[in-house]
Amino acid sequence: MTAKTILTITLLASLAAAIASAAEAPAVPRIYLPEAKYEFGRVNAGETVEHLFEVRNVGTAVLQIERVQSS
16 A cells, blocks of 8 residues: 555544544533623612523533522
């Protein structure tokens, strides 16, 4: 075999191994919050305020959101 043939076979084998290991990666959820916090400013006692947060799952498994609380 020539050096070029050996190099080609080596590169193809490396590529196949990389694809196989990527395919075996476990599915995991990954949360993405474009806006992780929001400052309401001064809020008077008894005043109701609200804000909607966009939550995205950019992972490869189902994202379960549990025990949400405000601070």
